Amino acid sequence: MRRRTLHRVTTRIVAGLALLGVTVCATACAPLPGGRTVSVLATWTGTEAEHFGKVLAAFEDRTGIHVEYTGTRAIDETLRSDLRGGTPPDIAILPSTGDLAQYAHSGDLLPLDGVVSRQDQYGRPWLLRLNRKVYAVPFKVNLKSLVWYDRSRWRPSPQEMRDPLSLRTGGRARSVWCLGMQALRSAGWPGTDWIEDILLHQVGPEKYREWASGTLAWTSDEVRQAWETWGRILDASGLDRQGRRVALLTDFSEAGLGLFGDPPGCLLEHQASFVIVTYPPGGDVDFFPFPSLPSGKGGAVRRSVVVSADFAGMFNATPQAKELMRFLAGDEAQRIWPAIPAGAAFSANLGVPPDVHSVKDPVGRKVADTLDGAAMVCLDASDLMPPALRDAFGDAVIEYLSAPERLPDLLTELDRVQDRVKNRWRPNEQERKDLLSFSCPGPLNRPGRPIRPVKPNGVTP
Structure with a gap:
């Protein structure tokens, strides 16, 4: 019991120190026996x-192995720096598979074969x-x-859920879309998410695979059309030049707070x-899946989704690291x-399964059902890209919002x-083939879970 109490205290320290890259212990800082x-x-x-700390606490209770955890947004x-100094962590959990590759x-x-x-x-x-x-496990x-x-303030119609271009402010708010481009780790990534979703839902996973793996040119018709579609959606929603400038200065974690104003400052957030963890408690929040979009060429696959994932990889093959990798990969830790x-x-x-999510968390259960019911799952394309290209993508998004006429350049x-x-x-x-197949892994294919449609509102039928 004492260990769990110390764990809760120390994870609070993580919240204050991790942004500085300070290493803190998952439990008490005195090493365990041995x-x-x-x-x-x-x-x-x-x-x-704090949430991840509960996973580490379970590992420590089970094995007696002491965990030193560092949380930092400047993970790259x-x-x-640690690799250059010859002192990498035993295990790193990264959102960028491009870096991992x-x-x-x-x-x-x-x-990890054999581990x-x-x-x-x-x-x-x-x-x-x-x-x-x-090499890595999600x-x-x-x-x-x-x-x-937020359903208590505004609800989109079925037509608006199917067609983002049909969304108009109609005097209800200054802009339909909440938008914030600032982020500590990589500014512009919320916009890269828009481009990825539009491209996947316009031309389907095969073209998405080619683009994510670097074999489809950025100047191709498919990629250019995705950028232009995003611009038209923002224009239709009432996000004028001034609104775009505000978005460039707004942190992504604060953009969605406009949903909960009275009256709301914006009506929808693509995120x-x-x-969920950034929204104020007590709201009547809901979501609908990003819709398929007409491309004029066909090929879009319905119920395709973009996901990101934090992948665990091992940089030191110590017995303790191998033990933790086995634990993190297993269903006990992942529950x-x-x-x-x-x-x-x-x-x-x-x-x-989706029912691991608490009945007190209907939105989380609905997200899990949506993920489970997807016919095709594609990983975030920018996470698959080499770091230099990923950063250039984010920079281009910011420049596009400032000057859309510069898109060809x-x-x-x-x-x-x-x-x-x-x-x-x-x-x-072989690496090229592996990365191409990895960009759109396919459905989860959970045993006994057929792919099912998800209602725009409410839990999967």
Whole structure:
């Protein structure tokens, strides 16, 4: 009991110190008998660090192994610095599979074959494989193809749910869409999510795979059309030049607060499932899935969704690190965070059904049902891209909002960056095939769970 109390206290310290990259302990800082420790680096701070702390506490109670956890939003810089200094964490949990692929290619990230024995707990493409070896396991999944609103203030019509271009302010609010482009880790990424969703829902997963893996040009008709469609949606919604400038200065975690104003400052927010933790408690929040969009060429697949995921990988093959990797990959660990009401954590582990989400968390259950019912799941394309291209994508989004007329030049420059990245990192043929298949792993295929449609409002029938 004493250990659990100390754990709760220490995770509060994480919230205050993690932004500075300060290492803190998952429980008391005195090492446990035998001196067995394992270090973990991830992006989670604040409430998310407290939730992840419950997972680490369960591991410590089970094994007696002491966990030193560092939570920082500057995870890319922290990990690169640690690798340069020869002191990488034993385990890092990263949202960018593009980074993980490069670390595997360089030999810093170690294969998990022989470590994670129950690989059958995941659909095959969900494990990051390169050269026929598994390098990372998804720990926490976020569903991105969602549009949020507060039902107590405004409810979209069925037509508005099907067609974002039909949304007009009609004097109800200054803009339909809540929009914030600022983020500590990478400004502009909320806009990259828009482009990804539009492209997937206009032309389908095959073209999305090609684009995410770097074989479809940014200046292609399909990619250009996705950007232009986003611009038309924002124009139709009443987001004028001034509104776009405000969006450039607004943090993504604060943009959605406009939903809950009286009157609301905006009506809808396109954002991932993790946004739940930023909304004020007590609201009547709901969502509908991002709709399929006409492209003029066909090919869009209904019930396709974009997701992001935090993938756990091993950088030091100590016995303690292997033990924690096995635990994080298993359904026991992956049930803990999703069971926390409003925890906004979802799992790709086939042993974690949607009903693990509390009855006190109907929105979380609905998200899990939507993810489970998707006919095609595609990973966030920017997370799959090499870091230089991912950052250039975010920069281009910001520039596009400021000056949409510059779109042709922006796409041409992104093609140039993509070419430079290819010349710097040359994946072999097998790695190219692996990354192409990994971009859209397919449905979860949970045993006994057929793919089913999800009602725009309410829980899956």
